Amino acid sequence: MRGEFELIARYFAPLAEAAPGAQGLLNDAAVFDPSRDDSLVLTIDTMVEGVHFLPDDPPGLIGRKLLRVNLSDLAAMGARAIGYLLAGAFPKDVDEAWIAAFAAGLAEDQEVFGVTLYGGDTVATPGPLTLSLTAFGEVPEGRALSRATAHAGDEVYVSGTIGDGVLGLDALRGGLRALDEDQRAALAARYRLPEPRLALGRKLVETGLATAALDVSDGLVADLGHIAAASAVAAEIEAGAVPLSAAARAALVSDAALLAALLTGGDDYELLFTVRPGRVGELAALAGRLDLPLTRIGRIGEGQGVRVLDAAGREMDLPGGGWSHF
Ligand SMILES: [Mg+2]
Structure with a gap:
């Protein structure tokens, strides 16, 4: 050489x-x-x-x-x-x-x-x-987004879809046999080549829409926990509202227990951000301009920690999730 x-x-x-x-x-x-x-x-x-x-x-x-x-x-x-x-x-x-x-x-x-x-x-x-x-x-100057500035009453939004990264790693290791080859390949591609949401980040600064933001790398629940801890607030996620890709939905049909992995797995590299309720109407137009789904998944309240609710509104018991105190 x-x-x-x-x-x-x-x-x-x-x-x-x-x-x-x-x-x-x-x-x-x-x-x-x-x-x-x-x-x-x-x-x-x-x-x-x-x-x-x-x-x-x-x-x-x-x-x-x-x-x-x-x-x-x-x-x-x-x-x-x-x-x-x-x-x-x-x-x-x-x-x-x-x-x-x-x-x-x-x-x-x-x-x-x-x-x-x-x-x-x-x-x-x-x-x-x-x-x-x-x-x-x-x-x-002075406009960088921060994870420490969410307020009680804000709505919680996420870009794109959640869980593909962790499922993609599973597929690359030979798991998810119930899925077809195209679905496994789509998930593997999301794990290997995440899509940094640079255009969204810049728009959130330009419009001043986000009160707080970070990218999801540790897992949706843990990363919302980082916002909650840094902002000294509590956060709630409605599990049923979390946006999933077609392949992730198919994986969940084959094994409902995968939901916990999707919510906590990480490697998503989507933006998780909070928005004052009076401004959520502007998000649909922004999503359209960026051709990127922006989905409301929960809210910020007084207190501390993150709570994940199932479809019936019951608190889910997730590994490393639930109300964790920092
Ligand atoms: Mg990060």
Whole structure:
């Protein structure tokens, strides 16, 4: 395999071409000129082989997911995504084809999301392959979304559908045999390639519609718990109102016990946000403009913790769910 500098020149420098401040990755650091009146928004995520992905996962998809989970955090803050820094710790036995496919995946998603590499670092490791990505973006000063600003009386909304990520991982591990091949593939695709809701995040900032927001990565119930804890309020979810994809509905028909996994599984990367009751009428128009379902799933009240209600209005007993006290 080529040496470190040749690998960077061949596979990573092309990813930085659109960023003048990256200077072809030839300087010691990149230079970035923030826009006047904007705040920088920064986030980092790390993925470890054997923990966050498997040795035989396609390298292009690993690169794209690593970028997308970071962009989802920028979306949660309402930021416009701009660029990223990348660090890779590669075991000695990684081959050049792996790095080429990983970089090709990043190049593909740079086009999709309009972001550029600004810099990075590669090292050799005696441990597992480890990849860390720092993404940055901008939001008008003082306007970044927060999980700490929900109020009693707000309605709770979520974008897209919930549960596909956890079901997709199940399908990739050979589970969900009751589903047909297309349904299993649709769920697996949602697990491998989450869709960061950047356009929604920016619209929530522009319109001022969201009182609080975050992206669903830990699980719907736990993440609403984060909003409740940070905002010092209580939250309630109506399980029957949670939006599900056709494949997730089919999975639930085959095994009703999957409902708990859908509500708590995580890896959804949808935006969960709260809205004052007087403004919920504006959400239908926004959903139409974005061509993205925005669904009311519950409400915020006084108190603390998260309660999940079944169709009959009874409190559900969920692992890690129910009223948890922080
Ligand atoms: Mg997040």
